[in-house]
Amino acid sequence: MKALLIALGLALSSSCVLAQHTDKETQEDIKRHRAMAAAHEGAAKCLEAGKGEKVCMAELQVACKGLAIGKYCGMRHAH
Template sequence: MKKTAFLLVALSLSWAALAQHNAKEVQADIARHRAMAEAHEEAAKCLESGKKPEQCAKALQTACKGLALGKYCGMKHVH
């Protein structure tokens, strides 16, 4: 029950913070998400081409520099 209450509070705070963004900030977020999506698409194509995962991960890190937090461009897999 405590976890559910915590989740609800966290979600409402997140939505409140999101509502405070002005139109310019929202457009910047949209552009950032599209750039991250493009970088991830290129990483998928890299893997499909048969290149080593380490090589593709390095290219993803380079493409995402300054876009997202962490070295996996906003995504981390279970493996």
């Protein structure tokens, strides 16, 4: 069992090394994170304005199209 865990750990750590980004990819990630943050800030302001969760989530989905995986723009929280 211990040998299996060690092998799994080595496999995971080596796959992380292969997943390193180039400078260009890192800059693209930074832009995406900032765009997602702006979309979420817009959703918060929408809710503050009293527009309702359905309207605000629809606006968030439009703002996040193509930025993140899933309909919650890469972030989902419990209700």
